[in-house]
Amino acid sequence: MKLADPSSIVAVNRFGLGAAPGELRRLLPDPRGYVLSQLGRPAAPVEHEGDAPLDTARGLELIMERRRAINAQNAAIRRGEADPGTRFLRPGDMGQQELGLALERAAKTDLPLVERLALYWMDHFTTTGGFIGFLGGGMEREAIRPHMLGPFANLLVAATLHPAMLFYLDNRNSAGPGSVVGLRSRGRRGLNENLAREVLELHSLGVDGGYTQQDVIALAKILTGWTISLDDPPPRPERAGFFAEWHEPGPKTLLGKTYAQDGPGQAVAALTDLARHPATARYVARRMVRHFVGHGLPGLEARVAEVFRRTDGDLAAVTRSLVTDNEAWVPPRKVRSPMELILATSRLLGGPPPQPPAGRALVALGQPFWQAPSPKGWPIEDDAWAAPDAIKTRLDWASELAARSAPRTDARALLETAFGDAASAETRRAVERAADGRQALALLLLSPEFQRR
Structure with missing residues (x-):
């Protein structure tokens, strides 16, 4: 043989x-x-050297420890005192630990397809810079891996509302103009469209998905309230999640559909509908085919998109359809x-x-x-x-x-x-x-x- x-x-x-x-x-x-x-x-579990991987809650606390140390240093300098030299963990340090974990998993895993899928979906929902070293591992383990072989709607919701994404695309600073925070700030805090724009353009419908600038604004308002508190101490036990005082009240219309829900359910409903949109099926299938196999395969893209639509975005079925298609086995x-x-x-x-x-x-x-x-x-x-x-x-x-x-x-x-x-x-x-x-x-x-x- x-x-x-x-x-x-x-x-x-x-x-x-x-x-x-x-x-x-x-x-x-x-x-x-x-x-x-x-x-x-x-x-199978992969043994690794060093500390246990971070979860998001611990990552947020490391951000606060870093801020406290820097504030103490700056205060000492303003008082004319010597720098206290308070040590703190840097995001890059944790990023290197996460890279080591990725290499160990790659070397030892008995499920290499699963590791490739995690690599792919972390790139689809890119977060980068700043505090990503503290939060990226939590996003991979809490938002990406548990959902990357389930309904795409669950993956889109989990990744969009994860603190790593809220940090990266500035949604933590987005206040509805009519929200408690927006009104109290007298215009100093306002709507940030970054997350909404990238959700539509890069994470769901695609740039050719038929949305307008008004849809971007509507989704930005829908996403207000999903934020992170860096207050010390925080106003409530959890630092990240839905904070009603930041949320733009009232119904919003996105892609012709009105969402009347108040509170966190509005974002979940809107993201779920985006995940089920026909344009999302085309975009996700196109990107998966081009990542795994290559460009110039419209027939393969269409067949994978049809499975996405038929299964309501079941990513296990979508992945299976890609793997079983003869056109996906062309030479490297x-x-x-x-x-x-x-x-x-x-x-x-x-x-x-x-x-x-x-x-x-x-x-x-x-x-x-x-x-x-x-x-x-x-x-x-x-x-x-x-x-x-x-x-x-x-x-x-x-x-x-x-x-x-x-x-x-x-x-x-x-x-x-x-x-x-x-x-x-x-x-x-x-x-x-x-x-x-x-x-x-x-x-x-x-x-x-x-x-x-």
Whole structure:
């Protein structure tokens, strides 16, 4: 029996994170069945080093601890005293811990499709900058993972109203003009449209989804009240959630439908209807197909969108329809993003490579962890990461990793792990003829098969 064929490579790279030791053998003789079997199966726990992952409540407290420390430093300076040097955890510190967790999961998980879905949906609902190091892990574990194989409406509600999103898109500062806070502020606090605009353009309907500026304003008013308190002490036990004094009262009309609910139910109802809109089916299907498979596949996009509509946005059914469609199994065409490249390397090696450090490598490669350049997230075009300077940086990264690897690393065995019999003759020849094991490893990591999925 062959160790691998083209379908095996698609299974582990397009619908996974790259082959782990022994994985190619496990998926034969049915690569599609191997991928589908991961849906609905609970993941085995992954042991990790360091502190337990943060939840959102603890993340919010870390934000307050940081603010208190900075305020104490500033107060001491104003009084002419020495800086007290109060230490506090920085968001970047927690971001690096979360990156370490992601690498460990990638290396050890028996459900690589689930990990790829989490990576995908975290990018669909991008949050970045500022305090994301404190809140991003909570968003992934509380809003994304529990809902990414359920109704899209539940995922849209959970991600939109999560404190990470409220922070990132400024909804915590959005006050309804007629709300208690808006009236009391005498115009100093007002409506912020950022979250509403991105929900419509990037998270649900898409830019061509038929909404107007009036719909943006209406949704912004609907979303008022969903905020975060940084008061010290807070006015109530929980720092994040629905605060009625910020909410614009009264009914609002969005996309021709009037929402008369008062309170938090108004946002939930509006977001649920957006999730069920036909334009959302088209947009979500188009983006999923282009992320997983590639551009230029309108038939596949249409078929996945039809399943979305027919199942009321059941993301397990939508994912299954993508995996079972013959057109989704075309040969690899997308250049791996830097994050995908490092995750695949961790999986191939059985653990994160210690050098160069993953955080530093991602910065050099152009995709710093949880720091997408805009709410749109990272580019998903097929060759988005194939610019000449990017390829040069990948060469430098692979050379440094190989130079710092264990001297007896067997790149030929890793070639079998990654591709088995499906490795091209050119790649096999380059690895076998390398001057030494480290050069062979660098050539494997830079091979066309490893760079694309």
